[in-house]
Amino acid sequence: MGETILELKGIVKAFPGVLALGGIDFDLKSGEVHAICGENGAGKSTLMKVVCGVYPPDKGVIRVNGKEETFANPVEAYEKGVSIIFQETSLFEEMTVLDNMFLAHEITRKAGPLTVLDYAAMRQKAQDVFRRLAVDIDLNAIIKNLGMAQKQMVEIAKALTYEANIIIFDEPTASLTQREVDALFRIINQLKADGMGIVYISHRMEEIFQICDRVTVIRDGMYISTKDIQQTNKDELVADMVGRKVGNYYPKADTQIGDELLRVEHYYDEGFVSDVNFTLRKGEILGFAGLAGAGRTELMLSLCGHAKKAAGKVVLEGQEVHIRNYNDAMAHGIVYVSEDRGKYGLHVDMSVAHNITLPQLRNFRKGIFLSSKQEHDIGEQYISEVGIKAPSPEFMVKNLSGGNQQKVSVSKALAIKPKILVLDEPTRGVDVNAKSEIHKIISDLTLDGLTIIMVSSELPELLGMCDRIYVMKDGTIAKCFDRSEATQEKILSVALETAREEKEAAQ
Amino acid sequence: MKHDRKKNLTTEFYLLVFLAVVLVFLGVFAKGFYSINNIMSILNVYSYVLISAIGMNMIILTGNIDVSTGALISVVCLVIAAIGKLGATFPVLLITAMVVGMLLSAFNAFFITKLKIPAIVATLATTQIFQGSLTLAVEGSIYDLPATYTWLAFKAKVFGIIPFSFVMCVIITVIALLFMKYSRFSKKIYAVGNSTESARLTGINVNRTVFLTYVIAGALFGVSGVIVGTAGQRVTTTMGSGLEMTFIAAVVLGGTSTAGGSGRILGTVIGALILASISSAITYLGISTNWADFIKGAIILISVLVSALRTVKRKRSIPGKAGVQAS
Missing domain, CATH: 3.40.50.300 (P-loop containing nucleotide triphosphate hydrolases)
Structure with a gap:
């Protein structure tokens, strides 16, 4: 040298x-x-x-x-x-x-x-x-x-x-x-x-x-x-x-984990994910870890009907379902909250209430017109339930902080009354306090019987919140960890190992 | 290897085949299409269409567009008519036309580069400004223009037969072909059209490149303006109206991507010839001239569809790698 x-x-x-x-x-x-x-x-x-x-x-x-x-x-x-x-x-x-x-x-x-x-x-x-x-x-x-x-x-x-x-x-x-x-x-x-x-x-x-x-x-x-x-x-x-980060507090609630709610078998989406198998049980928070590009977001989008070429078996509550578009997903009670709320999650130039009602306008009308009273009421309801710091439901979303925008994004999903809530990077770009508030909300939701899939790049968050964690790598699931056995080191070393031989064979 | 070579056939090649088929067809069915007079008249139209289309091609290569060209040419025509009335000779008319073209095109480029107005919006607005100022300045038309003014159309014949406008067109085309191959500036035009952001990171001054491209194109529009404007003893305020569509069509037909960044002058040379012959071909085929625009439109649509289909096919057949081993 x-x-x-x-x-x-x-x-x-x-x-x-x-x-x-x-x-x-x-x-x-x-x-x-x-x-x-x-x-x-x-x-x-x-x-x-x-x-x-x-x-x-x-x-x-x-x-x-x-x-x-x-x-x-x-x-x-x-x-x-x-x-x-x-x-x-x-x-x-x-x-x-x-x-x-x-x-x-x-x-x-x-x-x-x-x-x-x-x-x-x-x-x-x-x-x-x-x-x-x-x-x-x-x-x-x-x-x-x-x-x-x-x-x-x-x-x-x-x-x-x-x-x-x-x-x-x-x-x-x-x-x-x-x-x-x-x-x-x-x-x-x-x-x-x-x-x-x-x-x-x-x-x-x-x-x-x-x-x-x-x-x-x-x-x-x-x-x-x-x-x-x-x-x-x-x-x-x-x-x-x-690093050895200590002192992170995650308010994980003690929920009763029920029976299998969702089972995905041999799931395939051209170019993104292949042969993905996982199960989701009622009331649990299921984490998805992996490096950027491992296919986590793509898998979730695909499951929610945002992909045309997907193949594989999806079983919801014991019945096989075919989700062809996002409306199908919503009808089956699966709702996705995007990792990029500014781009895909919210209409920032619209009010809190309008954002929440947008996916299901048909439920907020009086005759052939939209009922602004119903919209206002549901806005009020979620502002207090989820704790959005907005002065009124008519407040513009773009004037809210990142954390509160994320709460609006979650409220919008909750208003659909989902069975399964898919949260993609729920705390990206929000400050520390809002982060723990959002963690609390997620945790409380499971007490109400909601089942949650959480995709996150922050390992401490996954370790603190999730009952089980799947680690994804090169478009497929590499390993599943139980809450009790998962550590940052274990997850990272699985995520970092490459599956080159398989990739090569696939070509 | 044979298979590879087939894949590499260019848009220009397909256009040339199409042109040849049409020309043979016209030879058989359109009596009189190949008369000397008609050919010379087509060459004259071809000259101003191609000269402008070369300029338009450069603009479209940068990822921009100019829909004000027709109105710009109308302005050029009236300005040279005004000085032609005073007895200005051809060289003076030509230089004046090029300068006016450059100035007006620079006006367009100013809005696009400095004020960041999308090219289609900016040039749509300047179309109205150019056209509007003409009707304000001139009452109807300028007429009774002297013989010095119409020299290009009636007197300037090479070997007594070939219009001098066509000689100008050939000279300009050769220069353009060399320029697009051997100048550093041409690489900047392509780079900007491919990706303004990458071009900027490569150290290319994007605004300057776009501005200069418009100015060069403006000079070419000016030359076309002289050919259009000196064709008769009367010049109205709408001499160039609608011509921009023919120019853009010639460029698109020639295989230049409207998204910018890809396309060659050679394609435009062929595209312009097809468009320049359509009106005359229709007349000689005995079809009502009202069909001219319709047929132009249909040809453009079909050619764009065909080239789009070809790219789709190509993408499917070689997912990335195979292309390299060709050659």
Whole structure:
């Protein structure tokens, strides 16, 4: 390993209402692969976007190849030798491979008084880079016709056309098959041998142990630790990622768990979930854990009729049901509360009462007109029952706080009188107090005989609230934990292990 | 490999086949369609349709549109008629027309880039402004224009037969083809049309790119305006009305995506020829000219549907990877 080529000191970045990065230190040497890992939302990707000029840092110093730099956009970063391969590739879909590789830094030549593009030189250089990477991609191919792996190769090749000596990979293996991952690792090792520094962002443990030299863990935007890979192990890293949070109080009510209410067998939804089996018992709170992209939300949306191609057996109260759209789901008493209340859950420009009555307007009318009195009454009822802090049912939802908006979202679902309430990330983006209020509401609902499915990325929340927790991974259920045996460490290590072989076999 | 090559046949190829079929059909059934006079008259129409369509193609490639082109050309026509009445010669008329076209198109681009008004709304509004200011400025029409003014239409023939407008069109098309292949600016046009956000992250000045594209297109609209405006001794306030639809149709027919980012000048060259011949073909086939617009519309619908179906099929058949091994 050589000299330090990238150094970050005390990087701070805040977004409205959230401190995304609270003073991160990091350094990268030439000829090393340095992993950054952390849970969903720990700030890994934000940190790298700060490094390459997508976001300006609020505080802190970035030193590249010994010089202090601030980049206004990724191109400036590229020109100084820093390039990033985004999780979602940022290639131009309708343009050719060659155009993408040289966009905004084309090679030109003089043709009389004019400066024209020198395709021969660009082709030559592109072929040199491809030869170095030992890949073979048609330079005239249109990007949209390439697979994920090829797109990634084009991105890497593009970085090399800039003479970058620092390459940042943001979750590069998320959508690759095992064979493609092997090819990628071969390239990374070669770049490393050429003396480049590589930042590898991932939460896949075995990959980190396979190709990285050092690993830095961040948690909730804070720097936790940096370790040599030989001197650490998976358990230690998981412990660092999870932290030892104590003192969280979850008001779990003592409910009577009844008989089986819902059974799902061999559930399949093209591209999202496959062979999912689970059962839900009356009165229980059932948790779904997993990493972002594991298919939890997709499974719930699909069960609620938001997918056309789903297949599998769904048995509700002993009877097989076919849910073809959300109205069917509501008729069967299954109601979904979206993880993104602003986008899918609520109409923020409408009042509290109107939001609550919207899914079932037919029940709030007098003759052929809507009855504003009935709407007002139900608004009043839920404002007091659920404890929405709104001055009146006619109050605009957009003027409420995040926590109270979430309560409106839940009220809207409750007004349908569901049997099964599916809550997707019920406490995302709400403050600590509102969080525990919402937990209390959820808990009380089970006392009234409601059954709840809760999808959450916050493990303490699942551990505190749920009777059982299913862990999802790569679109299927990996394991089920009982309340008594579940711990953060156990859940995380199941969620982090990959099911590559199965994925490969499925292709 | 054969299968792969078949997949790579371009929109341009299908259009060319369609054009050839239509031309043969007309040769058999439309007596007189291939008379010298008719061909020269079609070439004249083709010239102004293609010159503007090239400009429109560039605008649509950036993911924008311009529905004010017809009104813009009306303005150009009246301005050159006004100076033509004073005896201005062709070069003066041409330069004036291009400058007026650039200014008016820059006016459009100002609303789109600086004030962030969607292109369709902005140009719909400027259509009314352009058209409205004409009726305010001119009472009906400018007439009794001198021979210096109508030089392009009546005197300017190469070898005594080929209209000079067509020579202009060929020169402009060749320059445009080279420009879209060999200039750095053309890559920016495509990049902006693909994704403004990615383009910005790549360091491309999106507003500047869109603005310049409109200005270049404006100059081309101006050239078309000269051809349209100098065709007779009388210039009315509605010389260009409705032409924008023909231009947009030529671009769409040529395979350019209205979402921006994909499409080539070559497609527009063929698309414009099809549209420029329709009216004349209908006359010579003995069908009422009232059918012209209907048939234009039908051809556009069918071609868009066919190309949409082809993409759907392609997506199904290669889920990602197969495309790379081709070549």
